[in-house]
Amino acid sequence: MNKKTNRVRKWIMTGLTLSLLVPTLAACNTSKNEEADSVRTLRIGTMYGSKQDESWFRQQFTDMFEFTHSNIEIEVVPAIDYSEMQFGDQSKEQEQPDPLEKVKAIMTGTNPVDVMIINDLSLLGTLVNENLLKQLDPMLKEDEIDVNEFVPTVIEGIKDQGNGFLYGLTPMFSPSALYYNKKLFTNKGVEFPTDGMSWDQVFNLAKRLKSGSGKDAVFGFSFNQWGAGDNYWDVQNFAAPLQLRMYDEKAETMTVNTPQWEAVWKKATDLYKDHVTPHQEDMQYDQPTDGKGFYNPYQGQLFMNGRVAMTIGDYGLITQIQQLNDNSEKMKMEKLDWDVVTMPFHVGKEGIGGNIYLNQLAGINAKAANSDDAWEFVKFMNGKEWAKLKARSTYEMSARKEYIKPRDGMAYNVEAFTKMKPAPQLNSSLKDQALLREKPNLNMVSELGTRAYSEVIQGKKSVKEALAEWETKGNDLLQKIKTNPKGPIEGIFDDVYGGDGVVRPLKEALMEASGEG
Structure with missing residues (x-):
């Protein structure tokens, strides 16, 4: 009797379970069907690209978003399609496309993009002034996203292009700083550089650090980690925050014979003439002639070889320094005892440094057909989860302060990379x-x-x-x-x-x- 009762109870319970499960399965199927019916397309515009290299863009920007938003499909729309130029009529001189007009075309056409990825700060400013982008401040406020969690100078640099408001956000930025060799300073009894120094202060330090001659020469400064002090383009970058023009806006009259141009050129050329910066012949490195020597992968990089006291370097230089120090014994090279301070500034342009790039700005088209998903994408791309993954980059820094820290337990002044606003480059407008x-x-x-x-x-x-x-x-x-x-x-x-x-x-x-x- 007990066995029969138990059997009946099992049948009843099984029946009840199935009766409860059937509506659940039906609900799941309905949910899936509804989800399938509600799949939406989000059109993302890029300045350059093609179907052939679209996979790289998707890996960098959209794959993770699509994975977590199964009801949204991404369509990538390049403003300038490389393939159109590559397979055009090569017998005719091809007119170079106007990036602005091409971008405006995909933002204002019959099927406009919802999001625009911008790799040029000046382009952001132009799109803002032509009312082609949505202001993000109200959406940030509504979703209680605190912009104070981002690097202030990155936010300020973006706001400068938006008349004081945010029309784009970037998860990463490419900064530079002034690297220095601690040992060379200590050997000469010269105080270390500090954050917030002017170019004149840095150059004065450099003059005190110059010593020796020939293979034993030590130089106080170089404008980059690679070249000698005779590089004209380094001088152009040095002058970038001053926004000195070569000719007027109509390209009818030269504007170079001025005290401002003279001061910039004189500072740079005096360093060269006084051999404070290296000359071309100083870049040579004697390779072993007996075939028993070790190859020096840092040939010609005098800072890496301990012969330049200070140099301007990007964030990626840390990787090279780390590799050198990890393999110094194998290469029979001395480890580099180093640190960084902020990029120097020009008097009157305090807080502005060159060689800082915001390459992944995302803005929402004012004419977006799918503005809700567009904001969801911009928010995701600049959110904490994405920032945590992207913070592993060895050549870019996270725009979120939380994920900025010295790499792999190294000790250096990491905040030096975050304190200067980007300077517009020459002819970048x-x-x-x-x-x-x-x-x-x-x-x-x-x-x-x-x-x-x-x-x-x-x-x-x-x-x-x-x-x-x-x-x-x-x-x-x-x-x-x-x-x-x-x-x-x-x-x-x-x-x-x-x-x-x-x-x-x-x-x-x-x-x-x-x-x-």
Whole structure:
């Protein structure tokens, strides 16, 4: 009787369980069907790309979002499609596309993108001023997202382009700082550099650290971890926060023969002439001739070899230093005892440093058809979970303060990378870029500047004389470009441009001009 009763009870319980389970399964099926019916497309615009390299973009930006948002499908829409240019008619001269017009086309067309990924701060400012982006501040406030959790200078740099408001966010940024060799400072009895130093203060320190000659020479400073002190482009980056122009906004008149340009060039060339920065011959490294020596992977990097006291380096330089120190015994090299401080500033431009890039800005199209999912994506891309994963990067830093810390237990002044706002680069404004596309011969103006700077380095002209000559030749060139913006131009500098107007490699021409060729 008991067995029969138990059997009956089991049947009853099984029946009840099944009766409860059937509606649950039906509900699950209904939920799945509803989810399938509600799959939405989120269109994300990029400045450049193609179907062939779309997988990289998806891995970097969207795969994790799609994995956690199964009802949203991502469609990537490049403003400029590489394949269209690659497989175009090569027999005809192809017109270079205007990035701004291409971006505006995918943001304002019949099927506009919902999110725009922007890799240029100046582009962000232009899109804001043309009312093409949604302000994010109200959404941040509604979702109680505290922008104080982000690096202040990153937020301020973005706000500077948004008239005091946020129209984009970035999860990562690429900063630079001033690296220094502690041992070289200690050996000379010179105090270490500190955060918040001006360029003049750094240069004065550098002069005190210069010592020795030949293979034993130690240099006080280099503008980058690779090159010698005669690199004109380093000087351009050095001057970037000052926003010095080569010519006016219409490209009709030169603007280089000024006290501001003279001061910048004189500071850089004086360092070179006084051998405070290394010369090209100092970059050479004697390789062993007996075949028994060890290969030096840091050949030519004088800071890594303990011969430059201070250098400007990006965040990725830490990886190289770590590798050197971990393998110093194998390479028979001395470990580097180092630290970093903030990028130096120009007086009057305090808080602004060059070589800081915000490459992953995400903004919401003002005409987005799917603005809710667009905000969900921007929020996810800049959220804590994503930041925790991206913080493993060896070449970029998280924009969230919580995940900024010295790598692998190393001890260095990591906050030095977070204290300076980005400086606009030379000719980075969309107006200047449009002008260069309209008149590509304007690139010759920069080449004239390179030649003028080279003559100062070689001692052939003073800074003032070189700038005056650049202005004179530049004004002549601008007038010729006005009537001939793209074709060959004769008579500007025949040793760089042949008499037929055919451009020869600039490096080759400069070597010949200096007697090295």
